[in-house]
Amino acid sequence: MEIVKNVKRTCYVPYHWCYGYYNTLFFERLKEEKVIYGSRCTSCGKVVVPTTAVCARCFAPTEKDPVPVSDEGYIDSFTIVYLPYPGQPSTPPYAYGMIKLDGTSNLFMHMIGGVPLEEIKVGMRVKAVWNEERRGDFYDIKYFQPVKD
Amino acid sequence: MSRVLDWDITVPFRWTCGPVYGRFLGGLKEKQLLGFECPRCQEVYCPPQDICPRCGGDFDPEQCRPLGEEGDLVSFTVVEANLFGPRPDDEYLRRRIHPADLGEHPLLWPPDPPYAIVMVRLDGAANNFLHLARGEDLSRLQVGCRMRAVWKEEREGFLLDLDRFTVL
Amino acid sequence: MATKVAVVGIGMTENKSRWDLSLPGLYRLAYQRALEDCGLKSEDIDAVAFGHSPEYFEGVNHPEKWCGEAVGALNKPLFRVHTGGTVGGSVAIAAYYLVASGKFEVVLAISGNKLNETSSAQIGLSTVYDPIMGRQFAAGAPSAVAVQASKYYSQYGYNEDHGLMVAVKNRNNALKNPYAQLRIPDYTLEGARNTPMLCHPLRLADMCPTSDAACAMIFAAEHRVEAITDNPAWVLSAVAVNEGINYVDRDWSKPIGLRKAAELAYERAGIKDPRRELDVVEVYDAFSVQELIWYEGLKLCDWGEGGRLMESGATRMEGDIPVNPSGGTLCANSIGASAMFRKAEAALQVMGRAGEHQIPGVRRALGHGWGGGIQFHTIMIFGKDKP
Numbered sequence: 001m002e003i004v005k006n007v008k009r010t011c012y013v014p015y016h017w018c019y020g021y022y023n024t025l026f027f028e029r030l031k032e033e034k035v036i037y038g039s040r041c042t043s044c045g046k047v048v049v050p051t052t053a054v055c056a057r058c059f060a061p062t063e064k065d066p067v068p069v070s071d072e073g074y075i076d077s078f079t080i081v082y083l084p085y086p087g088q089p090s091t092p093p094y095a096y097g098m099i100k101l102d103g104t105s106n107l108f109m110h111m112i113g114g115v116p117l118e119e120i121k122v123g124m125r126v127k128a129v130w131n132e133e134r135r136g137d138f139y140d141i142k143y144f145q146p147v148k149d
Numbered sequence: 150m151s152r153v154l155d156w157d158i159t160v161p162f163r164w165t166c167g168p169v170y171g172r173f174l175g176g177l178k179e180k181q182l183l184g185f186e187c188p189r190c191q192e193v194y195c196p197p198q199d200i201c202p203r204c205g206g207d208f209d210p211e212q213c214r215p216l217g218e219e220g221d222l223v224s225f226t227v228v229e230a231n232l233f234g235p236r237p238d239d240e241y242l243r244r245r246i247h248p249a250d251l252g253e254h255p256l257l258w259p260p261d262p263p264y265a266i267v268m269v270r271l272d273g274a275a276n277n278f279l280h281l282a283r284g285e286d287l288s289r290l291q292v293g294c295r296m297r298a299v300w301k302e303e304r305e306g307f308l309l310d311l312d313r314f315t316v317l
Numbered sequence: 318m319a320t321k322v323a324v325v326g327i328g329m330t331e332n333k334s335r336w337d338l339s340l341p342g343l344y345r346l347a348y349q350r351a352l353e354d355c356g357l358k359s360e361d362i363d364a365v366a367f368g369h370s371p372e373y374f375e376g377v378n379h380p381e382k383w384c385g386e387a388v389g390a391l392n393k394p395l396f397r398v399h400t401g402g403t404v405g406g407s408v409a410i411a412a413y414y415l416v417a418s419g420k421f422e423v424v425l426a427i428s429g430n431k432l433n434e435t436s437s438a439q440i441g442l443s444t445v446y447d448p449i450m451g452r453q454f455a456a457g458a459p460s461a462v463a464v465q466a467s468k469y470y471s472q473y474g475y476n477e478d479h480g481l482m483v484a485v486k487n488r489n490n491a492l493k494n495p496y497a498q499l500r501i502p503d504y505t506l507e508g509a510r511n512t513p514m515l516c517h518p519l520r521l522a523d524m525c526p527t528s529d530a531a532c533a534m535i536f537a538a539e540h541r542v543e544a545i546t547d548n549p550a551w552v553l554s555a556v557a558v559n560e561g562i563n564y565v566d567r568d569w570s571k572p573i574g575l576r577k578a579a580e581l582a583y584e585r586a587g588i589k590d591p592r593r594e595l596d597v598v599e600v601y602d603a604f605s606v607q608e609l610i611w612y613e614g615l616k617l618c619d620w621g622e623g624g625r626l627m628e629s630g631a632t633r634m635e636g637d638i639p640v641n642p643s644g645g646t647l648c649a650n651s652i653g654a655s656a657m658f659r660k661a662e663a664a665l666q667v668m669g670r671a672g673e674h675q676i677p678g679v680r681r682a683l684g685h686g687w688g689g690g691i692q693f694h695t696i697m698i699f700g701k702d703k704p
Contacts, residue, residue: 001181003210004174004306005336006163006434009257010246011376012237014157017448024152046565050450056564077471077569079463080517085439086247095517098464098569105565122471136152154449160440162376165431165529167339199341200386205359207345246440 025066026050031136036128037066038104046105056106071128072147073101073108080117089139095120099144113143125149157237159245161254168210169197176215177310180300184216184274185209192275196308202276218298219317220271220278227265227287233258263287269296269314281313289316319417321704323542323549324664326355326535332498332528332649334433340380341387344429347531347654348388351425355535355545362535363421364394368408368428370401370652370688373441375434388427388533400557401445402603402688404428405532405657406695410555412536413697417552422538423545429531430653445689458603459524463516465691466606469570470518472621477518479624480606481509484522484647486633487602491644493673496658498526499648523605525650532654532661539703550664550699553681554585562690575614575687575694582683582696583616586704592617592638595698596679597666599659601686602645608632611685612640614694634676642666642674656686660697667699 019027022039029037038049043060051066078097081088089096095117098107112120114129126144134140166174169185173196176183185197189206195216197208236258243251264283267290271278282290295317304310328351330343338346352358365388367381381390381397396415400407405428412426435441442458470476488504491497509522542549558581560574561567579591588594598615602608609623617638618626626632632640641647643662646655663684665671680702686695 001172001179002175002306003168003171004166004178005171006165007174007307008161008163008254009376010159010161010242010251010254011257012157012159012242012245014155014234014237015448017154017156019152019154019449021151023449027152041565044565048563048565056561057566077464077468078517079460079467079519080514081460081463082513082517083459083515086250087245087440087443096460098468106563106567122467156448158373158440158444160373160376160435162435164376164434165336165339165342167337167342170339198383198386199339200345202386202391205386205389205391 022051022053027136029066030140031134034130034134035068036071036101038069039063040067047103048106049101049104049108069104070102073099073104073126075112075120075122075124075126076100076107077122078112078120080120093117099126110138110141111143114145120146157245159242161246161250163254167199169199169208172210172213173197174306174308177308178304178306180304181215182218182271182298182311183213184271185213188212193273194276195271195274196278216271216273220269220274220296222290222292222294222296223268223270223277224292225265225267225282225290227290228262231262265290267296267314280311282315283313285315320419321539321551322413322416322536323539323551324534324699325537325542325545325549326351326357327661327665328352328354328533329496329658329661330429330530330532331496332530332651334527335529340375340377340431341384343431343529343531344384344427345387347429347533348425348427351533351535357423357535357545359389362389362393362423362425364396364415364424365390366396366398366408366412366415366424366426368398368404368653368657370404370430371441371445373444374652375431375441388425400688400693402652403601403656403686403693403695404688405654406660406684406686406697407557407656407693409534409657409660409697410557410695412534413552413555416536416538419538422541424536425533426536426657427531427533428653428657430651431529432527432651433529459519460516462604462607462691463519465569465610466518466604468568469606469610472570473624475624477520478506478510479609479627480519480523480604481506482627483602483605483608484509487608487641487645487647490634490642490674491648494643494648495672497644497648498528499644519604519606525603525647528649528651530649530651530654532657534657534661534664548668548670550667551701551703553698553700553704554582555697556582556585557693557695559689560692562692569691570610571620572610572614572691572694574692575611576616578694578696579615582698586681586698586700588681588698591615595638595681595683597642597663597676597682598638598640599643599662599682599684600640600645601656601659602641602647603650603655605647608640608645615683615685634674639676642671642676656688656695659686660684663697664699667701
């Protein structure tokens with residue numbers, strides 16, 4: 001009699017994740033205004049992106065009004081993904097990184113594009129390239145593209 | 150008003166059976182309901198586990214024998230409503246996972262209602278077998294009534310090789 | 318005053334892809350080996366601390382529900398602990414706390430995973446990101462650490478070779494460890510350089526394998542230790558620290574959470590100069606470059622000096638501060654058990670029972686673990702002498 005080795009199945013679980021006030025605000029403004037918004041900490045005075053209720057370093061509340069921030073900054077770190085796997089945002093090879101937007105104090109993760117991958121360097125200046133049709137999600141920004149200083 | 154993100158987690162898996170489940174599922178493929186005797190407390194389990202849930206003894210995959218296909222209905226419930234929402238179609242699933250995976254890893258999904266979840270104590274077994282009744286007049290189900298196993302035509306070594314239990 | 322606690326028994330399964338055991342079967346094996354190791358029986362264990370990493374890595378949920386009897390948790394307290402990659406470390410610390418509290422005398426810590434049970438581990442991994450802010454990039458683990466690596470290399474003027482040197486050291490150490498998964502003879506820097514680039518700057522050689530494994534440790538209160546073993550590993554300190562994910566001015570290559578954990582651990586163990594006073598260290602190097610960053614977090618050297626410490630040879634088996642003589646997480650990673658393997662390996666070194674990869678004369682050893690967004694750090698320090 002056969003000893004069955006394994007059972008193969010796919011699990012599918014649908015969800016409805018609630019954005020909450022600050023995330024809703026962030027994506028609505030991205031779509032409507034083509035502007036990235038952050039929040040200023042009432043204690044340390046630094047600006048973090050995206051908009052948030054509390055500074056994750058000071059645990060102090062942020063100012064009530066969100067702060068528009070620059071869509072330019074520099075690459076703090078990055079990776080080029082060569083490994084293909086399901087659910088990826090793009091077809092490898094592609095680059096994404098942590099971007100320090102001007103005037104902010106934390107890092108904003110996004111794709112890096114519009115440049116040959118081998119030219120990407122830490123410290124490079126980048127600017128957001130926007131999609132003309134925006135749906136209120138991260139890909140309202142296509143990617144961040146290196147620019148001259 | 151907060152926005153809501155409607156999305157899903159979809160992942161293909163292959164779960165290892167180990168020697169005890171592996172033998173039990175091999176039995177189902179051959180239309181046999183194998184009862185496993187705990188070497189320590191001598192209780193017979195169908196379906197088995199790796200470890201006896203009563204005394205903590207290790208089951209021996211060799212220490213098993215086919216039970217009959219009949220037993221008593223210990224308890225049941227009739228599921229009338231669709232508790233899972235709409236079934237995603239295969240084309241959508243192929244986009245969410247590696248396309249080649251879906252053929253080998255079919256979607257785990259419950260049957261369309263109405264169906265019954267039944268707890269059957271097979272003759273000679275010490276535990277209850279949690280399974281399905283469906284495709285018949287479910288109002289005939291009564292605690293204590295006799296049930297019999299009905300097999301699928303095509304079997305693969307899966308719990309639903311045993312298609313359902315039916316009222317005798 | 319907390320009760321003094323020692324590790325009295327250890328059980329490990331080999332790290333590999335295994336299709337012979339179910340998840341409860343795997344836990345069972347580690348559990349039985351731990352009992353055999355110290356001659357205890359199931360009824361001698363007062364309580365169980367149970368660990369497993371994010372369930373979606375293997376398509377299960379709440380596994381302690383059907384794995385409890387496999388680890389002897391029948392009609393006794395069972396506590397589930399969960400902190401992602403470092404879960405094995407948190408479980409060991411939880412078991413230590415249970416005994417130190419004086420409420421339990423002998424407690425089992427057990428944790429494991431079967432990572433080979435999905436063909437798409439990266440989908441499972443991407444579910445640990447906030448679905449609204451983060452999962453859109455489906456980053457998985459390699460690319461998240463690749464971002465940490467590129468920051469580290471560029472900040473301090475290091476390059477890919479520094480990570481690959483760690484890979485070569487640990488893969489050669491793993492040849493001496495029968496529980497390691499990657500045991501590749503003649504592993505050279507040249508060979509490592511020629512492996513494919515997966516997520517720049519990380520190559521295949523920089524990455525851990527996916528393993529199925531479980532690890533168990535038995536902790537006992539001081540007044541029970543003597544009757545169980547004459548060769549315990551005493552717990553000198555146990556610390557867990559969490560830092561945030563994307564807070565103001567976070568530098569991914571400078572783990573302040575680990576530094577905080579290390580300072581607390583050394584203070585409690587009475588250690589002033591860790592490089593001199595520790596005899597061996599096991600760090601959670603799921604990716605080669607992380608070992609360099611953890612050297613710095615653990616104060617084995619200053620910030621930015623990790624690459625140079627590696628170059629000096631000090632962390633090799635024969636160096637003055639050997640790191641990962643077992644081959645580390647880089648040669649065996651089930652996630653669920655990995656952080657406990659680091660603690661168990663450190664304890665074995667103190668007991669003098671690490672086999673071929675034993676460092677001579679170990680009196681104090683440290684085991685580390687990390688999990689989550691490179692944020693949860695656990696440290697345990699073991700000593701040969703009762704504190």
